[in-house]
Amino acid sequence: MKLIESHTIGEPTRIIVSGGPELGTGPLSERSRLLREKHDHVRRAVCLEPRGHEAVVGGLLCEPYAPDCDFGIIFFNNATTLGMCIHGTIGLMVTLAHLGRVHPGDKCRIDTPVGVVDATLRNDGKVTVTNVPCYRLKTHVTIELPDWGTIRGDVAWGGNWFFLIDQQGPEISEQNIPALCAFSSQVCAALKQAGITGDDGEEVDHVELFGPPKDPAHADSRNFVLCSGGAYDRSPCGTGFSGKLACLAADGKLAPGAVWKQASILNQVFEGHYEKLDNGHILPHITGQAWVNGETTLLFQPDDPFRFGLA
Numbered sequence: 319m320k321l322i323e324s325h326t327i328g329e330p331t332r333i334i335v336s337g338g339p340e341l342g343t344g345p346l347s348e349r350s351r352l353l354r355e356k357h358d359h360v361r362r363a364v365c366l367e368p369r370g371h372e373a374v375v376g377g378l379l380c381e382p383y384a385p386d387c388d389f390g391i392i393f394f395n396n397a398t399t400l401g402m403c404i405h406g407t408i409g410l411m412v413t414l415a416h417l418g419r420v421h422p423g424d425k426c427r428i429d430t431p432v433g434v435v436d437a438t439l440r441n442d443g444k445v446t447v448t449n450v451p452c453y454r455l456k457t458h459v460t461i462e463l464p465d466w467g468t469i470r471g472d473v474a475w476g477g478n479w480f481f482l483i484d485q486q487g488p489e490i491s492e493q494n495i496p497a498l499c500a501f502s503s504q505v506c507a508a509l510k511q512a513g514i515t516g517d518d519g520e521e522v523d524h525v526e527l528f529g530p531p532k533d534p535a536h537a538d539s540r541n542f543v544l545c546s547g548g549a550y551d552r553s554p555c556g557t558g559f560s561g562k563l564a565c566l567a568a569d570g571k572l573a574p575g576a577v578w579k580q581a582s583i584l585n586q587v588f589e590g591h592y593e594k595l596d597n598g599h600i601l602p603h604i605t606g607q608a609w610v611n612g613e614t615t616l617l618f619q620p621d622d623p624f625r626f627g628l629a
């Protein structure tokens with residue numbers, strides 16, 4: 319199995335470019351289900367130790383189902399498959415450029431399990447991703463946490479389901495990462511216990527905390543994101559940023575087309591703006607940068623007890 323490795327301002331991506339499982343030619347949502355239910359050993363082999371670690375996001379490059387698309391992609395992490403991943407899409411574009419399949423200035427249509435996205439490899443090396451339509455589902459949702467009391471947040475769709483909390487919890491700084499992980503894990507547990515979900519009862523499995531930027535000239539805010547597998551996002555998290563833009567739009571705090579600079583826990587920045595859609599949803603445009611940093615061939619020796627990763 320051949321992988322191309324990259325990182326998007328600190329967050330790793332491993333794209334399977336050959337040797338992946340055969341999932342048929344159906345819709346990407348169906349192929350994602352097949353990967354999850356029938357070929358989970360592939361996800362484990364790519365993302366888990368001894369080859370991977372908790373922060374690794376993998377992607378299976380495949381043929382699209384939507385007829386107007388150039389590529390298909392199914393993302394997954396240390397726990398499960400993902401609906402969408404913007405940092406991973408940025409990594410996908412530089413991976414395709416590394417393979418000579420995309421060139422500066424090219425705009426690609428990419429099929430994903432949650433819909434079609436556009437991605438442009440800019441001449442400056444950055445990538446702009448136009449996400450699926452996003453929206454805020456619930457606002458001023460409250461949960462109770464031991465030692466923290468009442469926590470208030472919003473539920474938003476950005477390609478994955480997020481619970482967004484503004485200026486509550488531990489201070490957002492690199493020194494506080496263990497405390498931020500612990501707090502966000504408590505939030506996840508409280509959401510599940512309270513039965514707070516996204517549409518159709520889908521689990522809200524990402525938590526995004528916001529605070530003031532380290533430098534107001536550098537960014538508009540700083541975030542910390544705990545992902546579905548319990549790992550924190552080293553990047554500003556593009557799907558979470560999309561959810562943030564949906565909340566800003568719903569509150570009238572950011573006009574269509576105005577740029578918001580979102581810093582990560584590592585103080586690295588994605589830039590984003592949105593278009594307003596007729597149904598009240600938004601179409602986010604997120605720009606970031608990634609670098610290819612490896613080519614890997616995975617070997618599976620039959621007598622290796624951990625050839626498919628540590629469970």
